[in-house]
Amino acid sequence: MYFKKEFLDKLKDGKKIVFFTGAGISAESGISTFRGKDGIWNKMKPEELANFDAFIRNPDLVWEWYQHRRNIVNNALPNAGHTAIAELEKFYEVSVVTQNIDNLHRRAGSTKIFELHGNIERNFCIECHTFYNSPELETTNTVPKCKKCGGLIRPDVVWFGEMLPQDEFSGGEKAAEWSDICFVVGTSAVVYPAAHIPISAKRAGSYLVEINIEPTELSRYTDYSWFGKAGEILPKILEEVKKFKN
Numbered sequence: 001m002y003f004k005k006e007f008l009d010k011l012k013d014g015k016k017i018v019f020f021t022g023a024g025i026s027a028e029s030g031i032s033t034f035r036g037k038d039g040i041w042n043k044m045k046p047e048e049l050a051n052f053d054a055f056i057r058n059p060d061l062v063w064e065w066y067q068h069r070r071n072i073v074n075n076a077l078p079n080a081g082h083t084a085i086a087e088l089e090k091f092y093e094v095s096v097v098t099q100n101i102d103n104l105h106r107r108a109g110s111t112k113i114f115e116l117h118g119n120i121e122r123n124f125c126i127e128c129h130t131f132y133n134s135p136e137l138e139t140t141n142t143v144p145k146c147k148k149c150g151g152l153i154r155p156d157v158v159w160f161g162e163m164l165p166q167d168e169f170s171g172g173e174k175a176a177e178w179s180d181i182c183f184v185v186g187t188s189a190v191v192y193p194a195a196h197i198p199i200s201a202k203r204a205g206s207y208l209v210e211i212n213i214e215p216t217e218l219s220r221y222t223d224y225s226w227f228g229k230a231g232e233i234l235p236k237i238l239e240e241v242k243k244f245k246n
């Protein structure tokens, strides 16, 4: 595989690396992306499902959609892309800033993860904010009710129009700004404020590398764009690193 010299020099000299990831990194684990030809939003309208008003209008429908996706996520395995990122912790200070809610980075072994859009395994009562992990809840397709107050329980994910968890966002943004290299992997980079993080990294002097099967909104800002599958490219980067770090 051909590596641009400038990129190799960054890999050799760099100490802090950030991976800013999106749904595309989990595509090879069998989890659908949102947009694009195989995206779930070709079939479902986001405004009908991924917002609070939709949940209040039809909580059972929204809950059933998340139950369906929990089943897919629980049966999926981290792929070679997630694993390569986790293994790079042997050689660099690695932070993962992810828009994904699927837990696959953690299951692959990454230890420093900022989850910008929440986590599908966590849920909370919309009235009293008591948290429930998914296995504690009955696996029915109708929305569960809080044991303490009877309120509706929703997944702890960030819907449109909602604020991102502040600590996760500011921690992820700082890690990106302090990084020597910021890899942007498998995201269309159209959802804000998350998509601002790689731009902040670049402005702060980080070397911005994109890995995606096709050009994105971010491609014009990157130092290096690499078009191909994350599960194929990331292991090749790891192999290259092992040549000079071992």
Ligand code: BJW
Pocket (backbone or CB within 6 Å): 021, 022, 023, 024, 025, 027, 028, 033, 034, 035, 036, 039, 050, 099, 100, 101, 117, 157, 158, 159, 160, 161, 162, 163, 164, 185, 186, 187, 188, 189, 190, 191, 192, 193, 211, 212, 213, 214, 216, 228, 229, 230, 231
């Ligand atoms: C591969 C591959 C392989 C495939 N290898 N690559 C107008 C302008 C600007 C902003 C706004 C606006 N109107 C509204 C907004 C704000 C809004 C927003 O950004 N909207 C835009 C979409 C227009 N943002 C918000 O509302 C956010 N909150 C906010 O702004 O708060 C402030 C506020 C508060 C109060 C009032 C008003 C404002 C919240 C955003 C929450 C996003 N939530 C979701 C759902 C999470 C829960 C769930 O999963 O159900 O998060 S939306 C969805 O998109 C999900 C994702 O994390 C997010 C990003 O998607 P991602 O990961 O990029 O996936 P895709 O499918 O888009 O891309 C996949 C990529 O992979 C593609 O590029 C493929 O090519 C590639 N790929 N296979 C490598 N093998």
Ligand code: ZN
Pocket (backbone or CB within 6 Å): 125, 126, 127, 128, 129, 130, 146, 147, 148, 149, 150, 151
């Ligand atoms: Zn409650």
